Amino acid sequence: MTDLSGEVCFITGAGRGIGKDTAKYLASCGAEVAVTDRDGASAKAVAEEICAEGGHAIGLTCDVSSTTSVDAAVQACVAKFGALTLCNHNAAWTSFSHDTNAEAIDLAMWDRVINTNATGGLRLTQAVLPHFRRSGRGSLVFITSGSAAIGENARVAYGASKAALEQLMRHVAATYGRENIRCNAVAPGMILTDTAALAISEASLAQLAEENPLRRLGTGEDIAKVVAFLLSTDAAYVNGQVLRVDGGLMIAPRLGPKAGRASEEPN
Numbered sequence: 614m615t616d617l618s619g620e621v622c623f624i625t626g627a628g629r630g631i632g633k634d635t636a637k638y639l640a641s642c643g644a645e646v647a648v649t650d651r652d653g654a655s656a657k658a659v660a661e662e663i664c665a666e667g668g669h670a671i672g673l674t675c676d677v678s679s680t681t682s683v684d685a686a687v688q689a690c691v692a693k694f695g696a697l698t699l700c701n702h703n704a705a706w707t708s709f710s711h712d713t714n715a716e717a718i719d720l721a722m723w724d725r726v727i728n729t730n731a732t733g734g735l736r737l738t739q740a741v742l743p744h745f746r747r748s749g750r751g752s753l754v755f756i757t758s759g760s761a762a763i764g765e766n767a768r769v770a771y772g773a774s775k776a777a778l779e780q781l782m783r784h785v786a787a788t789y790g791r792e793n794i795r796c797n798a799v800a801p802g803m804i805l806t807d808t809a810a811l812a813i814s815e816a817s818l819a820q821l822a823e824e825n826p827l828r829r830l831g832t833g834e835d836i837a838k839v840v841a842f843l844l845s846t847d848a849a850y851v852n853g854q855v856l857r858v859d860g861g862l863m864i865a866p867r868l869g870p871k872a873g874r875a876s877e878e879p880n
């Protein structure tokens with residue numbers, strides 16, 4: 614198991630789904646974890662679960678679309694744990710009915726998706742860098758998506774936001790590496806979260822699993838383990854990379870994502 618003892622990690626969008634599984638996994642690796650979400654109650658519930666299992670966590674409200682909210686949550690994390698050395702930007706938002714194609718999307722919808730997913734990553738980077746410097750080290754992992762690298766014919770803003778996040782990741786990796794600060798991205802494939810299980814029919818889920826080279830959908834823990842690795846010193850010489858955790862979906866052309874497939878698919 615990855616050793617994260619002595620590390621303090623700030624994670625966004627961790628009230629449910631992949632973020633929740635990642636927060637719990639990071640805590641089980643020994644990190645002190647600031648579990649944050651726009652929905653503060655869900656973040657607090659996850660932190661309580663971690664503490665009940667013997668880990669160390671605090672639950673905080675953090676809306677990544679607001680600079681004030683991000684700054685306040687990062688300050689609260691440092692006030693609680695005395696430092697901040699790791700960060701995982703996992704929060705993301707889109708609308709399946711309104712984040713459509715280039716002609717139809719409303720500009721306000723475009724702005725909201727970009728502001729949450731991509732600008733949220735920048736806000737977080739700006740907030741954590743001073744604390745990484747103070748600690749003499751830091752590691753950031755952005756959660757992106759296969760959508761960053763393909764031309765889907767739906768979710769134009771979502772794909773653009775994740776591509777922007779990957780480019781921000783390369784910038785941070787190249788610029789701050791000399792200060793012992795690394796930045797990488799994890800691009801999940803189709804991950805079966807509780808939300809996805811409720812939103813997608815069993816037949817569609819079975820079809821999606823059948824299309825994957827590994828013949829199954831991913832789990833939150835599949836992502837969490839790779840995030841933990843990239844955050845840790847086991848990945849000390851990994852910087853500026855996008856690691857696809859998708860069962861091989863993107864490299865299997867005949868099986869890969871079909872442009873504009875199911876509007877019911879989650880992120």
Ligand SMILES: NC(=O)c1ccc[n+]([C@@H]2O[C@H](COP(=O)([O-])OP(=O)(O)OC[C@H]3O[C@@H](n4cnc5c(N)ncnc54)[C@H](O)[C@@H]3O)[C@@H](O)[C@H]2O)c1
Pocket residue numbers: 625626627628629630631632649650651652675676677678702703704705706729756757758759800801802803804805806808809879880
């Ligand atoms: N589930 C998948 O199949 C899949 C595939 C590719 C990429 N991803 C990416 O993985 C990450 C997690 O996905 P998920 O499926 O667990 O999502 P989810 O929708 O289940 O959870 C997202 C969490 O982010 C929070 N959130 C939304 N807007 C926020 C904001 N402005 N500030 C703070 N928190 C906010 C939500 O409250 C929620 O708790 C996302 O970045 C997503 O784009 C997921």
